[in-house]
Amino acid sequence: MTVPIDRDRFVATMQEQAEIGGTEGGGLHRLALSDEDREVRDWLTDQLEDLGLTVRVDEFGNMFARREGTDPDAAPVLVGSHLDSQPYGGIYDGALGVVGALELLRTLEDEDIRTEHPIEIVNWTNEEGSRFQPAMQGSGVWIGEHDLEEQYETTDEDGNRFVDELERIGYRGDVPAEPQEEYEAALELHIEQGPYLELDDKSVGVVTGVVGFYWGATTFYGEADHSGPTPMHYRNDALVAAADVITQIRRIPSTLGERTVGTVGYVDVEPNSINIIPDEVTMTWGFRDPSDDVVEQAKERAVAESEMAAEREGVDWEWEKRMRSESVDFADKCVDAVQGAADDLGYDNEQIYSGAGHDAAHLSKFCDTSMVFAPSEDGKSHNEDEYTSWEDCYKGANTLANAALRIATPVE
Amino acid sequence: MTVPIDRDRFVATMQEQAEIGGTEGGGLHRLALSDEDREVRDWLTDQLEDLGLTVRVDEFGNMFARREGTDPDAAPVLVGSHLDSQPYGGIYDGALGVVGALELLRTLEDEDIRTEHPIEIVNWTNEEGSRFQPAMQGSGVWIGEHDLEEQYETTDEDGNRFVDELERIGYRGDVPAEPQEEYEAALELHIEQGPYLELDDKSVGVVTGVVGFYWGATTFYGEADHSGPTPMHYRNDALVAAADVITQIRRIPSTLGERTVGTVGYVDVEPNSINIIPDEVTMTWGFRDPSDDVVEQAKERAVAESEMAAEREGVDWEWEKRMRSESVDFADKCVDAVQGAADDLGYDNEQIYSGAGHDAAHLSKFCDTSMVFAPSEDGKSHNEDEYTSWEDCYKGANTLANAALRIATPVE
Numbered sequence: 001m002t003v004p005i006d007r008d009r010f011v012a013t014m015q016e017q018a019e020i021g022g023t024e025g026g027g028l029h030r031l032a033l034s035d036e037d038r039e040v041r042d043w044l045t046d047q048l049e050d051l052g053l054t055v056r057v058d059e060f061g062n063m064f065a066r067r068e069g070t071d072p073d074a075a076p077v078l079v080g081s082h083l084d085s086q087p088y089g090g091i092y093d094g095a096l097g098v099v100g101a102l103e104l105l106r107t108l109e110d111e112d113i114r115t116e117h118p119i120e121i122v123n124w125t126n127e128e129g130s131r132f133q134p135a136m137q138g139s140g141v142w143i144g145e146h147d148l149e150e151q152y153e154t155t156d157e158d159g160n161r162f163v164d165e166l167e168r169i170g171y172r173g174d175v176p177a178e179p180q181e182e183y184e185a186a187l188e189l190h191i192e193q194g195p196y197l198e199l200d201d202k203s204v205g206v207v208t209g210v211v212g213f214y215w216g217a218t219t220f221y222g223e224a225d226h227s228g229p230t231p232m233h234y235r236n237d238a239l240v241a242a243a244d245v246i247t248q249i250r251r252i253p254s255t256l257g258e259r260t261v262g263t264v265g266y267v268d269v270e271p272n273s274i275n276i277i278p279d280e281v282t283m284t285w286g287f288r289d290p291s292d293d294v295v296e297q298a299k300e301r302a303v304a305e306s307e308m309a310a311e312r313e314g315v316d317w318e319w320e321k322r323m324r325s326e327s328v329d330f331a332d333k334c335v336d337a338v339q340g341a342a343d344d345l346g347y348d349n350e351q352i353y354s355g356a357g358h359d360a361a362h363l364s365k366f367c368d369t370s371m372v373f374a375p376s377e378d379g380k381s382h383n384e385d386e387y388t389s390w391e392d393c394y395k396g397a398n399t400l401a402n403a404a405l406r407i408a409t410p411v412e
Numbered sequence: 413m414t415v416p417i418d419r420d421r422f423v424a425t426m427q428e429q430a431e432i433g434g435t436e437g438g439g440l441h442r443l444a445l446s447d448e449d450r451e452v453r454d455w456l457t458d459q460l461e462d463l464g465l466t467v468r469v470d471e472f473g474n475m476f477a478r479r480e481g482t483d484p485d486a487a488p489v490l491v492g493s494h495l496d497s498q499p500y501g502g503i504y505d506g507a508l509g510v511v512g513a514l515e516l517l518r519t520l521e522d523e524d525i526r527t528e529h530p531i532e533i534v535n536w537t538n539e540e541g542s543r544f545q546p547a548m549q550g551s552g553v554w555i556g557e558h559d560l561e562e563q564y565e566t567t568d569e570d571g572n573r574f575v576d577e578l579e580r581i582g583y584r585g586d587v588p589a590e591p592q593e594e595y596e597a598a599l600e601l602h603i604e605q606g607p608y609l610e611l612d613d614k615s616v617g618v619v620t621g622v623v624g625f626y627w628g629a630t631t632f633y634g635e636a637d638h639s640g641p642t643p644m645h646y647r648n649d650a651l652v653a654a655a656d657v658i659t660q661i662r663r664i665p666s667t668l669g670e671r672t673v674g675t676v677g678y679v680d681v682e683p684n685s686i687n688i689i690p691d692e693v694t695m696t697w698g699f700r701d702p703s704d705d706v707v708e709q710a711k712e713r714a715v716a717e718s719e720m721a722a723e724r725e726g727v728d729w730e731w732e733k734r735m736r737s738e739s740v741d742f743a744d745k746c747v748d749a750v751q752g753a754a755d756d757l758g759y760d761n762e763q764i765y766s767g768a769g770h771d772a773a774h775l776s777k778f779c780d781t782s783m784v785f786a787p788s789e790d791g792k793s794h795n796e797d798e799y800t801s802w803e804d805c806y807k808g809a810n811t812l813a814n815a816a817l818r819i820a821t822p823v824e
Contacts, residue, residue: 087683130685194641213640215686226794227675228625228700229606229767232665234791239676240662246655253644263639264651265686267679273542274627274677274696274734276794284686288640322686355641379646382688383636 002344002402003111005103010397011390013099017043017083018091027384028091032084032126032137033061033162038169040083044123047102051109057173060148061125061166062138064175067105069118069408075184077115077408078367079104079400080122082138082359086130090191090386092393096374097189098123100397104404115408117184124359125171131156134323139359141177143366148177179366185334185407186363189372189400191388194355195379203395204342204349205373208335210361211259211353212327213288214299217266218245218306221316224271224279236314239269239278244309245302249285252301260289261355262298284322290353292327328361334370334407341402342372347395372399414756414814415523417515419806425511426805429455429495430503439796440503444496444538444549445473445574450581452495456535459514463521469585472560473537473578474550476587479517481530481820487596488530489820490779491516491812494539494550494771501540502603502798504805508786509601510535512809516816527820529596536771537578543568546735551771553589555778560589591778597746597819598775601784601812603800606767607791615807616754616761617785620747622773623671623765624739625700626711629678630657630718634727636683636691648726651681651690656721657714661697664713671765672701674710696734702765704739740773746782746819753814754784759807784812 020040021030030036041063045055053065066076081097101121108115124142129135132154140146152163166172197205222238246264253260263286270280287298303319310317335351342349352373354361363369374396377387388396432452433442442448453475457467465477478488493509513533520527536554541547544566552558564575578584609617634650658676665672675698682692699710715731722729747763754761764785766773775781786808789799800808 086685086688129687135687192641193638195643195646196641211640223792224795225792226605226768227673227677227698228623228769229604229608229793230673230791231607231671232662232673234607237662237675239658239679243655243658243662243676246651247659250644250649250652250655259643261639261642261644263649263687263689264655265639265688265690266684267651267681269679272678274698275541275547275675276677277675278677286639286686356638357640376641379642380635380637381641382638383691 003107003113003405005107005398005401007394010099010103010394013102014095014393017095017099021085023088023384025088025384027088028085029088030085031087031131032128033165033169037084041171044083044098051105056175057171058175058177059173060138060141060177061171061173062142062177063123064120066118066120067108069115071116074117075182076118076120077184077404078120078122078186079404081188081190082124082127084126084128086128086382088384089382090384092191092386092388093381094127096191096393096396100189100400103397104401107401115405117408119404119408127359132162136357136359136362139362142179143362144178145362183367186360186367186369187334187400187404188358188360189396190358191381192373192376193381194376196352197373197375198377200350202348202350203375203392204347204399205352206335206338206342206349207330207354207371207373208351209290209330209353210328210357211288211290211355212292212295213286213325213357214295215284215286215322216299216302216319217282217284217322218317218319219280219282220310222279222313223277225277227275227277230277235277237277238281238315241309241313241315242267242281242283244312245283245305248305249302252298256298257289257291257294260287260294260298262287288355290327325357325361328364330364330370331368334368337403337406338370338372338399340406342399345398345402347399372396372403415519415525415817417519417810417813422511422515422806422809423802425514426507429507429511433497435500435796437500437796439500440497441500442497443499443543444540445577445581449496453583456495456510463517468587469583470587470589471585472550472553472589473583473585474554474589475535476532478530478532479520481527483528486529487594488532489596489816490532490534490598491816492534493600493602494536496538496540498540498542498794500796501794502796504603504798504800505793506539508603508805508808512601512812515809516813519813527817529820531816531820539771544574548769548771548774551774554591555774556590557774595779598772598779598781599746599812599816600770600772601808602770603793604785604788605793606788608764609785609787610789612762614760614762615787615804616759616811617764618747618750618754618761619742619766619783619785620763621702621742621765622740622769623700623702623767624704624707625698625737626707627696627698627734628711628714628731629694629696629734630729630731631692631694632722632727632729634691634725635689637689639687639689642689647689649689650693650727653721653725653727654679654693654695656724657695657717660717661714664710668710669701669703669706672699672706672710674699700767702739737769740776742776742782743780746780749815749818750782750784750811752818754811757810757814759811784808784815
């Protein structure tokens with residue numbers, strides 16, 4: 001037996017949230033701790049209070065609300081995602097998982113269903129990591145992966161401190177930013193952000209784990225000279241060394257694994273003038289794969305390529321680790337609940353690894369966890385063209401709701 | 413017979429000007445139309461008035477002062493350079509040529525030498541092109557290469573208009589910014605900004621011409637996707653295409669000519685985030701060579717490489733011309749005067765092409781022109797490490813002075 005959520009209200013709620021920080025291009029610009037973030041948090045608070053729920057805000061701005069269960073000793077099931085967006089990102093990334101959780105709570109209220117375990121909705125602070133780093137900051141602090149005070153001191157590119165911006169938008173709460181008890185499970189609905197579900201013509205992804213990744217950066221130090229009178233053999237061009245490595249990073253994944261990816265997303269060139277040979281170039285690099293060994297090999301290849309490029313061009317170099325995330329295998333209990341819900345609902349589905357990091361990856365270190373994926377058209381995300389049909393959004397939300405119900409009221 | 417300038421006074425004057433806008437790192441930060449530029453212009457005015465000369469300032473801020481000759485019908489010889497600097501540039505670039513010209517005038521006064529032709533000193537406005545573009549702006553307007561009113565409207569990166577800044581520092585003069593008569597010749601002393609004189613162990617460069625250059629830019633348009641879940645074969649990465657071209661531009665000069673150079677100095681990556689595949693990358697490129705044919709071939713290679721790189725990566729692309737400067741061959745009359753002066757003075761010298769653009773390149777389109785080069789240690793310029801020994805500075809200034817005398821009072 002499945003409990004259907006209200007499709008029309010669900011779609012209307014998705015559209016409503018998309019207006020807060022909505023862009024002319026049909027996307028969303030709702031950076032963490034911005035005015036738009038405050039507005040959408042206020043909006044979520046209103047929705048939850050309309051359901052008679054009390055919103056708890058922790059010291060790091062993470063928002064929770066609990067609908068009690070029938071068993072006072074039962075551990076809660078946590079359901080949610082994040083409401084912040086990338087700069088000029090899409091309207092589904094994050095919001096789908098929070099709206100899905102909200103619709104679950106509304107449906108339980110409509111249908112007067114009492115679950116055995118409490119169900120708790122969560123909106124994590126700064127999942128995207130585009131304004132303040134690292135990504136998944138709120139869930140990372142909550143599970144103890146990051147230190148609260150250190151994360152308070154992170155700054156955006158204008159030098160604004162996280163903690164000041166959190167205060168400014170009025171979401172520095174009193175509740176300690178850490179679990180107050182054991183949790184039965186955590187579930188998160190999210191768009192896939194890759195093309196596999198669409199390629200395989202599936203509506204629902206049953207997420208079995210998250211690939212590991214390694215982010216690093218290499219900086220090359222050459223010599224800034226006038227681009228005219230400096231002969232080619234006199235040059236130590238930091239940008240040429242960086243270009244060498246960018247080219248290699250395009251190639252490395254194809255030598256390692258079918259699902260290995262490697263990316264250079266960020267380059268900073270100094271002095272960045274048409275007429276001066278660049279003397280300092282920093283480039284980031286990142287690799288992902290379901291196998292931690294493969295990720296480690298890729299990282300070693302990037303460092304080795306940096307060294308070779310520096311030697312070829314006669315420049316100094318250094319590299320640094322930016323972030324490392326081990327691959328995650330989600331708990332069978334939660335994967336089975338998602339699988340069972342999708343099957344019961346009759347949705348075409350397949351098991352899939354997540355290529356992106358998610359708050360759920362953090363939570364899996366603390367309690368049993370899984371995720372539901374909705375297909376992303378053409379695999380696009382993190383831009384205004386991000387698109388998932390309302391039909392697929394609905395199927396994802398319905399799968400989430402029924403997977404949560406399977407855990408919150410177990411059938412003996 | 414040669415007339416020597418006063419070495420001690422010359423060095424002291426170089427040191428004096430270097431204090432105006434001098435940096436802690438021993439360099440010079442004296443951007444065009446800044447407060448420091450006003451101060452050094454006021455200082456130059458004082459020096460010239462002390463010699464009993466009248467300073468003329470034209471509508472574009474170019475400064476002139478004339479010491480009359482004995483023949484009222486003889487055309488003047490123009491001698492000078494520029495007093496503006498690069499951001500945190502060196503103390504020799506430009507200033508050496510103005511101080512050399514000033515010492516020439518002082519020496520003539522000391523020695524009570526009357527030349528046949530008048531000698532005119534000039535300080536050109538905004539040679540560097542770092543605050544307002546294009547470079548060599550003042551001499552370009554003066555010879556009619558650029559339109560005065562258009563150049564007035566150029567802005568710095570804070571949006572300040574050229575004409576407003578020129579008014580602000582009090583150097584928008586009344587004299588039309590164009591030649592009021594024919595000129596007999598123009599001579600400019602400058603540091604080499606390249607390593608050839610030092611490599612060949614020469615103190616003086618007799619400059620026979622200026623290399624031509626072509627500046628362009630290629631922009632690649634790919635697709636911005638999340639760096640995690642997007643498979644490698646799904647990517648259209650604008651930065652990978654740009655890196656391909658940067659690598660090729662390092663190689664192209666070596667296939668074309670001994671003195672061909674090619675540089676990518678500027679790269680802009682959008683959205684420039686560690687976690688997003690870049691969707692728009694603009695890169696500039698530039699080539700220089702004494703042969704305009706070689707420069708044209710290099711430019712065609714850069715465009716062809718851009719096309720190939722775009723095809724390989726499946727991205728769109730376009731390119732645009734930024735600036736083209738034909739190579740210049742200086743007039744035999746002036747080259748011979750510089751050569752003769754250097755030989756008479758007994759200085760080790762060699763004929764050399766200039767790899768950088770100079771005001772003299774503009775002037776050569778209007779009258780017979782040449783330049784004198786002083787060696788740059790390790791070829792460095794446009795930064796605080798720029799260095800030329802006082803001995804070499806002095807030899808350059810003495811060569812300039814005596815070359816000017818050879819033209820201003822021709823020996824039958």
